[in-house]
Amino acid sequence: MSETLLDERPQANAKPKPQPPIGLLAELTHRCPLRCTYCSNPIELESRSAELDTETWKRVFSQAAELGVIHLHLSGGEPCARKDIVELTRHAAEVGLYTNLITSGVGVKESQLDALLEAGCDHIQLSMQGADEEITVAVAGMKGAFERKQAFAKQVVDRGFPLTLNSVIHRQNIHQVPTMIEKAVEFGAKRIEIAHTQYYGWALKNRAHLMPTKADVDKTIEQVEEARERLKGTLVIDAVFPDYYAKYPKLCNGGWGARTFSVTPSGKVLPCHAAETIEHLEFWSVSDHDLADVWYNGPAFEAYRGTDWMQEPCRSCERKHIDFGGCRCQALALVGDAAATDPACVKSPHHDRIGDLARSESAYVPDPTKVSYRLIGAA
Amino acid sequence: MSDLGDDTVPKLPHGVKFREDKARGGYILVGPERIYNIDGVSVEILKRVDGAASIQRIVADLATVFTAEEAVIRPDVEAFLIDLRDKQMVVL
Numbered sequence: 001m002s003e004t005l006l007d008e009r010p011q012a013n014a015k016p017k018p019q020p021p022i023g024l025l026a027e028l029t030h031r032c033p034l035r036c037t038y039c040s041n042p043i044e045l046e047s048r049s050a051e052l053d054t055e056t057w058k059r060v061f062s063q064a065a066e067l068g069v070i071h072l073h074l075s076g077g078e079p080c081a082r083k084d085i086v087e088l089t090r091h092a093a094e095v096g097l098y099t100n101l102i103t104s105g106v107g108v109k110e111s112q113l114d115a116l117l118e119a120g121c122d123h124i125q126l127s128m129q130g131a132d133e134e135i136t137v138a139v140a141g142m143k144g145a146f147e148r149k150q151a152f153a154k155q156v157v158d159r160g161f162p163l164t165l166n167s168v169i170h171r172q173n174i175h176q177v178p179t180m181i182e183k184a185v186e187f188g189a190k191r192i193e194i195a196h197t198q199y200y201g202w203a204l205k206n207r208a209h210l211m212p213t214k215a216d217v218d219k220t221i222e223q224v225e226e227a228r229e230r231l232k233g234t235l236v237i238d239a240v241f242p243d244y245y246a247k248y249p250k251l252c253n254g255g256w257g258a259r260t261f262s263v264t265p266s267g268k269v270l271p272c273h274a275a276e277t278i279e280h281l282e283f284w285s286v287s288d289h290d291l292a293d294v295w296y297n298g299p300a301f302e303a304y305r306g307t308d309w310m311q312e313p314c315r316s317c318e319r320k321h322i323d324f325g326g327c328r329c330q331a332l333a334l335v336g337d338a339a340a341t342d343p344a345c346v347k348s349p350h351h352d353r354i355g356d357l358a359r360s361e362s363a364y365v366p367d368p369t370k371v372s373y374r375l376i377g378a379a
Numbered sequence: 380m381s382d383l384g385d386d387t388v389p390k391l392p393h394g395v396k397f398r399e400d401k402a403r404g405g406y407i408l409v410g411p412e413r414i415y416n417i418d419g420v421s422v423e424i425l426k427r428v429d430g431a432a433s434i435q436r437i438v439a440d441l442a443t444v445f446t447a448e449e450a451v452i453r454p455d456v457e458a459f460l461i462d463l464r465d466k467q468m469v470v471l
Contacts, residue, residue, distance in 0.1 A: 020402040022414060068402025070414055098396060098409045123394040123411040162394035162467075164411055190394075190467055191411060233465060238412065 018305065020068025021295055023260035024097075025075055025273060028057065028088070030265050032078040034104050035141035035373035036129060038168050038210055039202040041077065042276055045375055050266040054084040056286065058091045060263060063291035065095040072097040077265070080108045086115045093120025100125055102166070105152035106145050113155055124156050125164045126189075130172075131179035139172055141373045150187065157188035164191040169220065170203075170210035171362065177220045181227045185235055192235060194224055196242040200274040200329060202374045209371045211361040214245050244358035248319065249326025249342035256328060257301035269294040271301055274329040278338045304328050309339055313347045383434050383457050383471060390430035392470045397425045410468050420445075424456055428469065434460075 030045040052060070064072065072092050079085055080103055092099045101116065102125045126149060129139035136146040156163045165184045169177060177194060184192040196217065197203050197210050221241060228237045243250050253260050253272045262273045267286040270276060276283065281300040284293075295301060303309065307320050314325040325331075326342020334343050335350050343350040391397060397417070400407045406417040408425065417425060423444065427437045438456055442449045463469035 068400075070400070070407065070409055071412070096398070100411060122396065125411070160393055162392065162411060236467060 018257060018296060018301075019259075021064075021259060021261055022069065023071040023073065024064045024069045025073045025260065025262040026057070026060070026079075027075055027077065027262060027264050027273065028079045028082050028085070029077040031081045032076055032104065032374075033081075033107050033142060034078070034127075034129075034145065035375070036127075036139055036168075037141075037172075037202065037206045037371050037373060038139070038170055038197045039374040040198065040200050040273060041374065042201050042274075043205060046265045051082075052265065052267045052286070054087060056267065057084075057088050060267075060286050060291060061088070061092045061097060062095050063286075065097050067292045067295060070098055071100060073100045073102055075102040078104050078107060080112060086112070086119050089116055089121050090119035093122070098122050103127070103152075104140075104145075104149070106142065106148045108152055110155055113152070113159075117159060117161055121161075123162050123164065125166050125193075126153055126156070128165045128167045128180060128183070128192075131176040131183050135173050135176060153187040153189065162191070163187065163189045164193065165189045166193045166195065168195050168197055169212070170197045171212040171216070172210070174212045174216045174220060178223050178227070181223075181231070181235070181237065185231065190236060191238065193238045193240070194220065195238075195240040196220075198240075198242075199244075199333075200277070202372065204333060205372050208361040208364055211244070211358055212242070213362040214359065216362075217242060217245055242358075243326070243330075243342075243344035244354050246344050247346045249323050249330075249344040251323045252327040252330075252342075255324045256304040257295070258305070258324075261295065261301075269298060269300075271304070272329065275300065277329050278332055280338075304339070311339055311341075314341050317347065382461060385433060385435035387434045387471055388430065388432065389428045389434065389437075389460050390470050391428060392467070395468050397428070408463070408468055410466075413466075413468070415466075415468070420455070421459060424459055428460075 029051055030041055031048060061072065074089065079101060089099055099121050100123045101121050105126045128149065130136040130146065133146040137143055153163055165187065167180050181192060199207050203210060224237055224239045257271050262270045263286060264270060268283045269286060270283060275281065281303055283300050284298045310320060310325055314320050326344055328338045330344065331340040331342050332338040334354055341348040343354045345351060395408065395410045397406065397408050406422045408415040408417050423441060424437065427440060434456065438449050438453045441452050441456065460469055460471060464471050
């Protein structure tokens with residue numbers, strides 16, 4: 001048996017024939033009752049009227065299963081804001097996809113949960129913005145959200161279904177990491193993701209409000225390691241640490257066009273959910289192309305797949321098959337060139353600049369009235 | 380040395396699926412954000428994890444199929460299942 005944990009098995013060849021994808025992030029809608037400051041949705045949210053209809057999503061799921069997708073992540077926005085969420089889940093399960101519902105839990109009625117589980121939903125991932133009401137409201141912009149989440153978690157666990165909590169960490173809640181882990185145990189979750197904010201979309205806009213200090217990040221690394229050992233067999237803890245303070249960049253999505261991809265509410269197929277920030281790329285739509293055609297031939301997928309596109313220092317780097325030069329969207333956002341080395345890398349000529357930026361932003365005392373809560377979503 | 384009783388019935392919990400991976404070949408055990416490639420004898424073990432068969436029955440069956448001693452097979456089967464239990468992929 002060999003473990004192939006997501007994001008840990010890059011492909012080795014410079015111009016490989018792409019392997020089939022293993023994961024599809026289906027952003028069913030951008031509508032969401034929460035307004036989280038760290039939201040990774042684009043600033044330009046897609047409207048309800050632009051959303052794919054039920055039959056098109058079903059066709060996409062059938063094509064995904066045929067193509068080799070294993071995990072289907074039903075996400076958004078809030079996926080349960082779609083009236084057809086149960087029907088879509090049922091279809092995904094029927095074509096053999098492992099369905100993971102990524103939800104805020106706040107607007108999901110108990111009867112809807114029962115219907116989702118009956119329809120074949122395999123796993124539920126519940127977002128957790130804080131370990132109490134005060135922080136949850138400050139981050140998510142919705143009163144009563146914490147209590148609703150707690151009730152939802154109990155409903156899932158009481159039905160014998162596995163629950164993962166997903167906590168996006170930033171300076172507003174970083175001091176609550178140990179409490180969030182304890183809450184996960186208390187809620188009966190099997191797994192928690194302690195994921196430091198990745199700075200895209202709304203999170204990039206709010207970066208100065210979100211960036212934690214290096215000292216606080218180091219502390220959470222210790223806290224996670226301690227809890228992981230202590231809770232072995234009870235709770236699995238997966239952690240993602242912020243790359244602004246890192247030495248090497250992250251292996252973004254397991255490599256561009258290598259393992260996972262996304263479909264937006266309106267049907268655009270993206271190599272990663274932030275890829276639209278790279279404006280010169282041409283994104284094909286599920287309305288015009290079969291999913292396999294997009295994966296193997298779509299120009300946006302071809303653009304940064306493998307290593308041929310690389311410049312120095314990536315091109316001659318011994319780590320180029322390990323992290324593929326990091327994140328293209330981050331290279332564009334911070335350096336102005338999507339084909340540059342991700343400045344999270346120590347070999348990037350801009351590396352010192354992002355470390356300085358993180359240090360200065362984390363030292364800045366933000367005015368909470370200036371933070372941009374994301375929009376609920378256009379009608 | 381045996382850690383699990385004869386009557387222990389291993390099963391896959393909700394949220395874990397064992398299936399063939401037609402696109403890439405072979406078998407996989409799938410859980411939340413996790414995919415394990417399963418090969419060789421491990422495939423034969425998991426094919427017998429149906430929530431009804433006990434460890435003893437699984438081992439006896441494998442011993443017949445592979446014409447091997449139960450006492451030789453059992454520690455490997457147990458170690459495999461205990462490892463998966465620790466990963467929350469099997470309930471014992």
